[in-house]
Amino acid sequence: METAEIARRFLSFFEKNGHTVAPSANLVADDPTLLFVAAGMVPFKPYFLGQRTAPYDRAASVQKCIRTIDIEEVGKTSRHATFFQMLGNFSFGDYFKEKAIPLAWELLTSPVEEGGYGVDPERLWVTVYLDDDEAATVWRDKVGVPAERIQRFGAEENYWSMGVPGPCGPCSEIFYDRGPEYGAEGGPAADEDRYVEVWNLVFMQYERGEGGAKQDFPILGDLPRKNIDTGMGLERLATLLQGVDNIYETDTLGRILRDASERTGVAYGDDERSDVMLRVVADHVRSATMLVSDGVRPGNEKAGYVLRRILRRSIRNLRLLSGTDTPYMHGLTETAIEAMQGIYPELRTDADRIHEVIETEETNFSDTLRSGTALFSRAAERTRSSGADRISGADAFQLHDTYGFPIDLTLEMAAEQGMGVDEDTFRTLMAEQRETAKRDAKAKKLxxxxxxxxxxxxxxxxxxxxxxxxxxxxxxxxxxxxxxxxxxxxxxxxxxxxxxxxxxxxxxxxxxxxxxxxxxxxxxxxxxxxxxxxxxxxxxxxxxxxxxxxxxxxxxxxxxxxDSDRRASVSRSHSATHLIHSALRNALGPSAGQAGSENQPGRLRFDFTASKPLGTSELAEIEDEVNTVLSGDIQVRDFTTSMDEALSMGALAMFGEKYGDRVRVVEMSDYSRELCGGTHVGATGQLGVVKLLGESSVGSGVRRVEAAVGIDAFRRLSRESLLVGQLSEQLKTPREELPERVDSLVTRLRTAEKEIEKLRADQVLQAAGELAANARRHGSALMAAHQAPDGTTADDLRRLAADVRQRLGDDGPVVVAVTAVPQDRPVVVVAVNKKAQDSGLKAGDLVGLAARALGGGGGGKPDMAQGGGTDASAVGSALEAVEQRVAQPS
The missing domain is CATH 2.40.30.130 (Elongation Factor Tu (Ef-tu); domain 3)
Structure with a gap:
């Protein structure tokens, strides 16, 4: 059963059982105490803590998670992962143990043809908290689990709290018996390698006080409403249902790992060191893809730093595996998108942006590696010559500050040479730099x-x-x-x-x-x-x-x-933001919550949660609704009240925003009512007109609309009308027929471009016969070298090289080297036959010589490889470098 189907079945099952399907929250946590969402319950935390009233009594979700606390263990074991997904069902005072336990059992054990997972109930064990007789009774009497397969554990394993005063309660976990080949009999108490935890059900029923994180805290009493929070790791469940040994063999991570293996030419399973690196690449490429999709960009702080760290670990491991500096991330990112788009279709929509961010980081880090590696080598040599065994903290800091080396990369490189790093000094220098940066940042603003x-x-x-x-x-x-x-x-x-x-x-x-x-x-x-x-x-x-x-x-x-005119203009934008928010919720439902905004004179942008882009017709309807409402000249009223009273009136609060006991409410009749501290117009008619300018993505599950308001909107409409008139006159087409006319022209243009591309490709391949006929012998090998016309693509060069290699036959060693300048950057492709490889002429080695002549690098498989550089004037020298190597005796 594919991972996407496992997730679909989970949501479908709980939706049929009265749960609202909640979309996955963004990986970057709204909670200021967290960097990333690291558990399925995090988006629901305000409901469990009573900070907000849940909009539903029960919910289910497939939540994307990132956990970096054990990032160093990723790859070293077959179970650690940076990115993972949690299946969870939640009850906010609706049902409790007597319902949650049978639901979990039913989904796990129901036959596949009935929508379940088809797990053999005889292989399932459960654990409960020491004195949780209630849960044990439900398992034994209502579900039918034999008493000998119900085990009791203490607080360390089977009691949950957030580590601070608030909700807490016992847990019950479901374990799967993998069989005697994996360890001793006797249930989870005997061997947790054989008995693997599948599902954790948390019963929030008490309120705890100050004390330890896991235990040694007082229970203050019962919660007024008992809650359910469950979590089941999607990757771990996929491992069991797909009959594989670990998460790296599942259909998602396994697909990326196999692609990395094929691209680098390193088989998985032959060597533990390379296996670790391949697992790191598979995990980190997937994690990076998901982070970029959620709007994170590589940087030096917070989420951006984590993304940069995992990307650079991936890139370096790929280079160590392949022995080349070939850029691999585009292909692997595409594989990650294909592997995950069954659950997150927005990855395909965001593919261009994801590729752009990751490839830019790969390009930048290539320069970093070249310069930084040389500096590291000098530092390592100084360390050895001084008799020390640790790279100095100052050198590690310089590598980070000047060349962007994350400390873990320096640690890895040092460990490879049997050395350590003075981390204490490094972290002291980093802390001093951060403090200076904070002062500088505050100085710029203040x-x-x-x-x-x-x-x-x-x-x-x-x-x-x-x-x-x-x-x-x-x-x-x-x-x-x-x-x-x-x-x-x-x-x-x-x-x-x-x-x-x-x-x-x-x-x-x-x-x-x-x-x-x-x-x-x-x-x-x-x-x-x-x-x-x-x-x-x-x-x-x-x-x-x-x-x-x-x-x-x-x-x-x-x-x-x-400046009263400016204030009025900004206030119009802010009031328009409230109207747009209401119109979006009317069109998309309550899930279209505010995720950010900016109100400036005459213009606004509004970010909101949505699972897919808005269509042209939807935008038009939203714009029409907003302008219809504002034309009614509704009075805009503001007042101060208690938080509870505001929420009971239906006032919207921005998730993650901090509010006091008294809040200001801004309302426009019953159409819009929000908690807001900003300034607004007196009546909606003062807005004049609102013109939506466009809609775009700012991260997975978050969209953005921009709009002009008042005179700025009128001017925009006036300019657009003038432009449409000019197009109509130039194309000799009535205004209402312009879309069809433009579409026709674009279609014809694309058809012409394809025809030109085909003609150019055919022209390149026509040179294959002449190129083969003019092949010359260099040493023992027959070699054909050719510079194709500028504009020839890398794909066409590979086809040309393969065609010429075939024409030259297999009577002896054959080498084909072709080059061109597709877009101001030269590309070289080398193809060799089997006899050439046997004589020591490998395509990857030869293309490396040519690429260095071009000021770049390259690599690939022994029979065909590709490289490139920056010096288009050196293509002749690149071909000569290959000829000279081929002419050398074996």
Whole structure:
């Protein structure tokens, strides 16, 4: 049973049993305490903690997960993986043990033809917590598991909590007996290699207090609503149902591993060291593909650093396996997409972007490896000559800081040479760098100010009183002035300054809304042009700008005035965002939740959760709905209430956002009601018109719409109308027929391009006969060398080389070398026959010589290989390098 079918059956089973199918959350966790989603229950955590009311009583999901805590073990064992998927069903106060246990058993043991997994019930064992007689009774009396196959474990194995005060409760686990060939009899208590955990059912029924993570904490009482949280590893279940020994032999990871083996020419199963590297490649390529699909890009911090780390481990392992610097990631990424698209069809939609991100990193790291490896070799030689056995922390830091070497790569390279690394010094230097970077980043945003300055101001002066919901200007007093990161008493014309006022009409950037601009004037003294407003510490508004004239000093009585036209334009965008959010939910359902936004003058972008792109007709309907609603001139009302009251009214809260006990609600009749701290119009009619500009993906499960609002939307429509008129006139086609006319022209153009491509390919292959006839003998080998016309593709070169090799026969050693410049970058292909290989002429070695002449690299299989470079003027030299090697005696 394929992995995709296993997942489909899981969701189908629970949907038939009254569960809402919840889409997988993004791999990057919304929870600020987590970097990645590392368990199936993470997206439901706010419901279990009572922070939010669940929109459904029961749910089921296939959740993508990333776990990096044991990344060093990936590949060394057959069970560790960076990316994995969790099947889970959840109940939020709806059902408990008496329902959860039979559901799990039914799905596992029901025949395949009835929608189950067909697992032999005689091979299943269960464990329960020491004193959980209730679960044991359900297993024995309701499900029918013999008492001898029910074992009891302590808190370490069978009790769950989040490690902090909150929900907790006992667990029950289902184990599969793999058979006597895998270990001793006696159930999980005897041998967990033979008895493999399949499913973990968590019964959240108590509230715990402060104490240890797994045990030694007090139970404060029963939860008001008992919850169910289960998890079953999809890869582990696939291993069992597909009858293989480990996850690397399943249909998904196994497909990538086999492709890596074929591409590098290294067989799997022959050598433990190469097996480890192939497993690392298979796991990391899949993980990288899924991370990029979810919007992560390689970087030096957080999720981006993890992605860069696993990509670079993959690339280096591929080079060690193949002995070449051939770029392999495009092909392996495509294999990963094909392997996973059955569960995540968005991978195919995002394929171009995924390839672009991964290939760019591969290209960049190729340069890094060349330069960094040379530096590492020098550092290793210095270490040996000094009699030490550890690379210095300073050298490791330089490798990271200058060449982008992750520390684990330096550790791997050092271990290969029997050496260690001074990690303590390295991490000290890294910590110092991060602290400097944090100060620099804060300085860029806050005008080089030390944030502690504002902490002291908040402590002494209190929070800023924000009047901007009702006032566009107000009298105020200067409580703080900062220039160049230091508190000062006064600032003069030309100074870049930051001001703290006792009250302000200026909106500070937050909630997706850009800050106000305007001026702060001390009558008769000076004026500051305010360009940005931030809240470096909660409650304190910092006005950043330049003193235009005169001076401004502490305790000055000033007039603070915002740019009212700009505020109105931004407010129109923010109100339009709320309307678009409601229209999207009406079109796609409640799952279309807000995932981010930006409201600027006359324009907005809104990110929302969705499993697939919006079609042109759907966008048109959403746009029509928004403009129909705004034309009704609905009053926009805001008020403050309790969080519970707001939620009971149906007000939408942004997931992951932190709210206090009192919240501000912005509503537009019953059409839109959201928790929001931003500024808005008084009535929807003030928006004028909203024009959607397009829709795109910003990660797996997250889409983005952009829109123009008000006069900006009108101008956009006016420009589009003019453009359509020009096209209509140029193509001599009525406006309403333009789509068909343009489609016809594009089709004809593509057909012509294909015909030209075919003619060019035929022309290249026509040279095969002449090229074979003009082959010359070099040493004992017959060799044909040829420079094809510029624009010839690499595929055509490979076909040409194979054709000429066949024409030259197998009477003796044959070598064919062809080159061309497809797109400003030269490519070389070398093909040899079996007798040439027997005489020591390998295609990969020969293409490496040619590629180095071109300023690049290459490699491949012994019979055919491809390389490339950057110097298009050196194609002649590349062919000569091959000829000289062929002419040498064997």
């Amino acid at each position: 005008g080089n100010a030390d944030v502690s300055v504002y902490g002291r101001l908040l402590e002494s002066a209190g929070a800023t009183d924000f009047l901007g919901y009702t006032d566009h200007g107000t009298e105020s007093r200067v409580l703080g002035l900062v220039v160049g990161g230091e508190s000062v008493g006064a600032a003069s014309a030309g100074d870049r300054v930051e001001l703290v006022l006792d009250r302000t009409p200026f909106y500070a950037e937050s909630g997706g809304q850009l800050a106000d601009k305007g001026s702060v004037s001390a009558p008769g003294r000076g004026t500051v042009d305010v360009e940005d407003v931030q809240k470096p510490v909660p409650g304190l508004f910092v006005h950043r700008g330049t003193v235009r004239e005169g001076t401004v000093a502490l305790d000055d009585r000033i007039e603070a005035v915002i």
